[in-house]
Amino acid sequence: MPKRTPFFERLAPYNEPQVWDHWVGYLSAPRYQYSAITEYYAIRDGAGVFDTSPLFKYRISGSGAGKFLDQMMVRSMSTMPVGKGRYTCWCNSEGFVVEDGVVLRVAHDEYLIATAQPNLRYLRRLSPGRNVSVEDVSESYGMLALQGPHSISVLRELTSDLEDLGYFGVTNVVLGDIPVTISRTGFTGDLGYEIWVEHATAEALFDLLFSAGMGYNIKPVGEVALSMARIEAGLLLIDVDFQSARFAWVDAQRETPVELGWGWMVDLDRDFIGRDAIAAEDAGGTTRWQTVGLTVDWHDYERLHEGLGLVAPKEGVLTQDTMSVYRRDGTYAGYATSFVFSSLLKRHIAIAKLPLDLTAAGSQVELELVPIHRPENVSATVVDMPFYAPAHKLGPVGRPSTAPAMTEQ
């Protein structure tokens, strides 16, 4: 029987279609409304709440914690100040990515990480006797992602202690009378926060947030809306855009940080698991492909469907599965792993893996669609990701933005 997160009882009444997905053994809503589009706009315009409690959560502590994480992660963690988080991946010794996640440094010798797959044994086996303790706190905490330009407006109703929390900052605050750990992070590419709350007070926190958020269009958002946002943000999803090297069968299924577009994380002057293999990849030029953005040519997409007598599908288009990509001459080039109609950008976008000669922004390719049973290609252009990166994601949160003056031009 699937498990229920600490927020389940609160979320269930919002689930209009009453459809639940199973996410690592927990009930998780694909959508709360019949169409995910209003939830998507809660993320992009108001405040969306996604229940990330099913993630596996670990506390890594002890005087050796920083050193251990430095050794494990592609990015250094001990050099990160307390009160900061870093997005990183970790690799196996062949230099293939195992997983990715945000590591939060909540105290000098204490780190938190939430991961998509179980990692207690993995972490413990890598850290024998180094003054490190790894604790599975998955069941101790509920976790909510509060995302959207008004996420700060909601929190401001409850505390004034978050004004200075910068992008990727983390802090402990009390909301109402509920202590929480809150980081300015998320999986949407928008302004947003992730809140860790103890299981016992999870429901109370939920109620607090939703009453504080009433004037800001706060809404629970499901997996579909989250995916729409994360693709626009160019954020890769495990088991969709890549697979864990740990559970892959062959190297064709495994990817290096550079191939995933995470080369920026890698510092070869440091020692970490997979470093030598990545250095060899770098020196030998063995990178097989790169992960890039594609935007579909709007006019070509219209032409293709009109030519078949169809209305070109837009709203609701979301494919998180392989789609083939061809060169303009029709030969095979690579594949897309995520494809969505971006309602905000009014175009179809995709995350794709392409051979190195096609990864420069502006490169022209064709994406394979199946409008009526048989494949047809549509023109697409390689672009740099993210597709959408609003200034408010990174910037200081400042004072509540009053609506822009409309009376004068």
Next chain:
Amino acid sequence: MTDQYDAIVVGGGHNGLVNAAYLAKAGLRTLVLERRSLVGGAAITEELVPGFQFTTFSYALSLIRPDIVHDLALTDHGMKVLPLPHTLQVGRDGDYLVLGSDTYENFHEIARHSIEDAEAYLDFTHMTERLCHAMKPLMDMVPPNSVSDHPDDLAAMARLQEYLAGLDEDLQELLEVIWTGSVTEILDRYFENELLKSLLASSSIIGSKVGPRSPGSALVWLYHIIGEYDGTFGEWGFHKGGNGGFSRVLARAAESWGATIRTSAPVTEVIVNDGAAVGVRLEGGEELAAPIVVSALDPRRTFTELVDPSFLPDDLTAAITSMKFQGTAAKVNFALDGLPPIPGLEGRPEVFEGFTNIGPSIDYLETAFADCEAGRFSRRPFLDVCVQSTLDPDMAPPGKHVMSCFVMYAPYHLKLADGTEADWDAEREQLGDTVQETLEEFFPGFGKLVIHREIVTPLDIERTVGLTEGNIFAGELFAPQMFFNRPAPGWNQYRTPIEGYYQCGSGTHPGGCVIGGPGKLAAGQIVADRQMAVG
């Protein structure tokens, strides 16, 4: 006068802005002259009470031509349209109908009222989607000149006839009704339930002097469902910050393409020399020169005010003089202290996130129309209610709301009981009271929530925006004034008899609404003519 500009666009409504953006994108030094202190025309947002953003005139978006969004890169300039999740038809005694995006939710919702209608709605929706798809190309083309003998024009007419003759037979038959018939002729083929019929019929009367049973209402209906939201016909959204937010996106886009926008610049006259436009004169006498002048105003102003009609052929002036404007719409907008209660839907505030229609039966709508025919504003008007702040939190302070009410019918030519012409300025508050009483009837306790009320009469629309007789579309959307007849046969391709003088307002094809089509198609003609001239 020296030519500082290649083109001057008169009127900074959304069509003027779209037109200017396309012209600037094509490399023309383009100036927009707007009479008011803000751009947008009928698509503006005003903060009438601190923190409350009022969409004084237009309030929702659907018809904007999708290719404009791409051609002008509008999303780069902040275009953001929040989709309406559903439409609520409020009935009497706790009855209601909410239609959203899920096919079988809608089925069961309609089945509460009529099981056969629920099934008919599946057929009806499929039919309307096919109909809209078939007619969409007509929205995006320059209509052929129907009165010319030129071989090119004859060929264009033939191509159009061929296209229409190639449509599925059921659509062809339906189109016969659409051109001349009433929406009830179509709805009666499918439905029996009044709440459902009146919900669908509401699109057939917007801004037009027709009731749902009047000939002509079918075309108004089609016009209002042929827009789209992300590829779904008939879906609407609220632009962030109201439709004024959209106008400001257009202004930014136009400026980014190189156009200059000047506000508080009323044009009194287009200067014509030897049958050709050479510039404009502003109030106060300033003259600005350009070989191309585009009027983004309505046809009356384009042909009878900006230029001396004696320059024009008689058939054109006759057509423009007899063109029907006869505005019938008003707005009453509110700042509210909270969401109004709806009997039967207590505790479901989200129902306000879409259109909320007051007008629960075809008879209700017809009774409202009968008042209009008699020269009165409707004693129980049809109201298209939008509480935009439920979807766009920046429209009102947290917990408070703005409510836009589009009101049918409010005839421009108002008559007193004795048949003499009444003064709208004297009737204004009564219109506001009538709307408020109607809302009170359907949302008991509504009045207690009102913080502020803005009343916009057809006369206000005419005076403020410049739309003749307050017609919201710059001319009725009736077949004799549409497509190759808009604004007049032979003058439907954005040119005028005066060389270098063009028209791009809602009085040209495809017509009114926040649609941009006139501005875009006119720009195409202007740029093509210029290329011809340059050779």
